[in-house]
Amino acid sequence: MTAYKFLRAGRIAPFSGFEWPVGSWVEAETRVACGAGIHACRVADLPFWLLDELWEIELGDEITQGAHKVVAKRGRLVRRVDAWDAEVSTEFAAACVDRVRRLTEGRPEAEGHLADVVAWAPHASAAAVASLAARAWEAAEGGDGYDTERTAQSAWLAGRLGLHPAGA
Amino acid sequence: MASELSCRELVELVTEYVEGTLPGDELERFEQHLVYCGPCATHVEQMRETIRVTGSLREADLDAAVADGLLEAFRGWRDGRS
Numbered sequence: 001m002t003a004y005k006f007l008r009a010g011r012i013a014p015f016s017g018f019e020w021p022v023g024s025w026v027e028a029e030t031r032v033a034c035g036a037g038i039h040a041c042r043v044a045d046l047p048f049w050l051l052d053e054l055w056e057i058e059l060g061d062e063i064t065q066g067a068h069k070v071v072a073k074r075g076r077l078v079r080r081v082d083a084w085d086a087e088v089s090t091e092f093a094a095a096c097v098d099r100v101r102r103l104t105e106g107r108p109e110a111e112g113h114l115a116d117v118v119a120w121a122p123h124a125s126a127a128a129v130a131s132l133a134a135r136a137w138e139a140a141e142g143g144d145g146y147d148t149e150r151t152a153q154s155a156w157l158a159g160r161l162g163l164h165p166a167g168a
Numbered sequence: 169m170a171s172e173l174s175c176r177e178l179v180e181l182v183t184e185y186v187e188g189t190l191p192g193d194e195l196e197r198f199e200q201h202l203v204y205c206g207p208c209a210t211h212v213e214q215m216r217e218t219i220r221v222t223g224s225l226r227e228a229d230l231d232a233a234v235a236d237g238l239l240e241a242f243r244g245w246r247d248g249r250s
Contacts, residue, residue: 014199014202015199048200048203049203050203050204051203066196067171067193127203128204130204131172135172
C-alpha cells in the first residue's frame, strides 16, 4: 500500500524523534494501531497531521486502519512530495479561512468563529488553522460540519499537491 | 465528528502518555493535538526532560535539607496540609 507521511524538517518523526532514511525499509517490532508501528496517512487523514515535510511511503505486510491514520509493520519513504512547502501551507490555511468566511456569510451568530480563525491564521501553523476551521464548522453546523470541513481540507490538499488516492 | 482533545484534557493525560500507557484511540487524539498546539507540545517536552533529568538522581545526590523539605511536603500533601 502506498500512503503518505508528514515529518518535521530533516525527515524527523514528530513523536519518536526518529530520523527516517530514504528508500530503506524500516521495521516496527509490533503493530498495534496507534502504538508501536509505522504510522502513515490516507489522503483523508492528511489534514490532521500537517507538518514541514510530506513524503510518499510504501507500507508492507498487514496494515491496521485507525480513525485518522494507518499503522503498518514496516515502511519505507519513497519520495518527498515537493509541492508541499511553506508557500502552499500558507495557501492551504487561507483556503480554510475562506471556507469559514463563506460559512458565516449572512449568519451574524457565527461571525465570532470567523473572527477567531482570522485572528489566529497569521500566527498559527497550517495544522492549527485547519483545526480551528473544522471546529468553527462544528460550532455552526454540528458534528457533520466538522467532517465537512475536514473532507474539504483533504480534497484541497489532494488537488493542490496532485496526490493519488492512496489507501482510499 | 470532532473528537479533538482540549488542552485541559491533554494535561490530564500527559503522565499516561509519557509512560506509554494511553490506549490507541486516546493516543491518536493526543498526538493529533500535539501537531497543532505548540504550547501543549512544549509542555510534553518539558515533562519528558524533567523525567530524563530527575530520573538520573540518586538519593545520595539530594542535599539533606532538600530531602527533608520534600518529605515534609509529601507528608503535608497526604495529610491535606498542602
